[in-house]
Amino acid sequence: MSENKDTILVEILQGTQAVTGGCNCSGGCPSAASCGTTSNYEDMTMEMASELKKAYGDKVEVKYVDVDKEGLDNYPIMNRVLQMGYPYPITLINGDPKFAGGIMISEVKQSIADLFKDELAN
Structure with missing residues (x-):
């Protein structure tokens, strides 16, 4: 969790495992075109951070x-997620x-937009 409870924390977890199911870059996820190779996931995470910073600032x-x-x-919770494949x-x-399966x-x-809408509604 983020240390500041008013901040939304997005974490990209990358590791090694055999792909056995779920969303993957063969077209199983809604944005398969945005999937990348293992070697560039850290770069893609930084790109996402930049876009989210532009959109939401320090939130x-x-x-x-x-x-x-x-x-x-x-x-x-990741043990369960990984066991599900x-x-x-x-x-x-x-x-x-x-x-899962891509950035x-x-x-x-x-x-994130949905989370902010929910927050404003409460």
Whole structure:
């Protein structure tokens, strides 16, 4: 979670595993064209961070996590997500898994917009 509870935290978790199902770049996800190779997921995360910063300023924080280096201790829900066969990268928004198999900037932006709408409605 973000240290500032008024900030939405977007985390891109990347690691190694066999792809066994879920959304992948063969056309299974809504924006398969925005999927990338493992080597450029960190760059794509930075690109997404830049776009989200332009759209939302400091209200959104983006973090890239290499789980092969950092582990999954801080992400207990990921065990279930991975057991279900969803491929990396996994996008979490405020700790909730939202997307798998690619960096989906437009879908993340829509999810964030929905969160802000919900916040204004309450």
